[in-house]
Amino acid sequence: xxxxxxxxxxxxxxxxxxxxxxxxxxxxxxxxxxxxxxxxxxxxxxxxxxxxxxxxxxxxxxxxxxxxxxxxxxxxxxxxxxxxxxxxx
Numbered sequence: 001x002x003x004x005x006x007x008x009x010x011x012x013x014x015x016x017x018x019x020x021x022x023x024x025x026x027x028x029x030x031x032x033x034x035x036x037x038x039x040x041x042x043x044x045x046x047x048x049x050x051x052x053x054x055x056x057x058x059x060x061x062x063x064x065x066x067x068x069x070x071x072x073x074x075x076x077x078x079x080x081x082x083x084x085x086x087x088x089x
Contacts, residue, residue, distance in 0.1 A: 009079045009082040010076065010083055011079070013075040013076065014072055014075045014079055016075055017073070017075015018071055018075065019071075020075075021068040021069065021075075022067075022068045024071065025065070025066070025071075027049070028063075028067070029064060030046070030050065030059070030060065030063060031047075031048045032044070032045050032057045032059050033057070043059065
């Protein structure tokens with residue numbers, strides 16, 4: 001008889017946290033424009049959330065990465081809390 005294997009809550013919550021963090025980071029990325037003319041690089045940042053398509057700038061990628069990392073840390077913490085029995089679902 002094959003026993004049913006339970007999924008590891010740490011891995012599940014980490015994956016969910018990373019996915020939610022990436023999605024929220026992408027949807028809340030700041031409006032930024034980079035202009036490069038030879039060795040000169042000018043970055044203009046607005047106060048609004050970016051709209052439409054287009055290429056991601058380096059500061060937008062940084063924003064997405066930071067929010068994804070925060071989501072992963074929160075997911076990892078929830079996974080450890082669930083595994084230790086402090087949180088029940």
